[in-house]
Amino acid sequence: MSETYRLTGDDTFTVWGRTITDLADGDIITVTADNNIASSVVGKNGNMIIAKDEQGKKCTITLRLLKGSGDDKFILNYYKTYEIDSALFILGNGSFSKRLGDGQGNVVYDTRYLKAIHFTRPPYDATSNVNGATDQAVTVYTMQAIVDRTIG
Numbered sequence: 001m002s003e004t005y006r007l008t009g010d011d012t013f014t015v016w017g018r019t020i021t022d023l024a025d026g027d028i029i030t031v032t033a034d035n036n037i038a039s040s041v042v043g044k045n046g047n048m049i050i051a052k053d054e055q056g057k058k059c060t061i062t063l064r065l066l067k068g069s070g071d072d073k074f075i076l077n078y079y080k081t082y083e084i085d086s087a088l089f090i091l092g093n094g095s096f097s098k099r100l101g102d103g104q105g106n107v108v109y110d111t112r113y114l115k116a117i118h119f120t121r122p123p124y125d126a127t128s129n130v131n132g133a134t135d136q137a138v139t140v141y142t143m144q145a146i147v148d149r150t151i152g
Contacts, residue, residue: 005101006100009099009101011029012097013029013097014094016090018074022065022066022071022072023064024065024134024137025064025134025138029063029064029096030060031059031096031114033059033147034144035056036056038051038052059145060142060143061117061142061144062142063142064138064140065139065140066137067136067137075141076123078090078119083122089118092114093116094113095111095112096112110149112149113147113148113149113150114146114147116145116146118143118144119143120142123140123141
């Protein structure tokens with residue numbers, strides 16, 4: 001029986017032509033599928049109807065940045081454009097690429113290509129905590145996009 005290993009590191013997130021590096025702690029970037037890619041029902045005599053659901057291509061992106069950093073200011077400028085006049089907003093394109101090693105010197109990239117990136121929540125949450133909670137120095141951006149995954 002052969003064993004398989006995966007070593008991770010050096011993930012890259014790019015949006016609006018900029019590689020984002022001012023990342024916070026914990027899950028700094030998540031890309032989550034929002035919906036199923038198909039629906040199905042079982043009908044009379046056990047017949048099954050399956051319908052592709054294009055909503056399955058949509059994902060939610062959560063990005064945790066250091067508050068006040070260069071990347072926070074960069075993303076906030078796009079958010080402000082969206083908030084002021086959504087018709088003038090430039091939809092984002094980008095990618096999230098996870099670099100994976102096999103323990104024998106070989107590397108593959110697990111990449112999500114993102115298009116039509118737009119904001120779904122305002123980045124206005126704030127807190128002050130005297131116990132030293134680190135989240136008070138983090139800005140959270142929530143966006144949605146159409147996603148496509150490749151491995152290579």
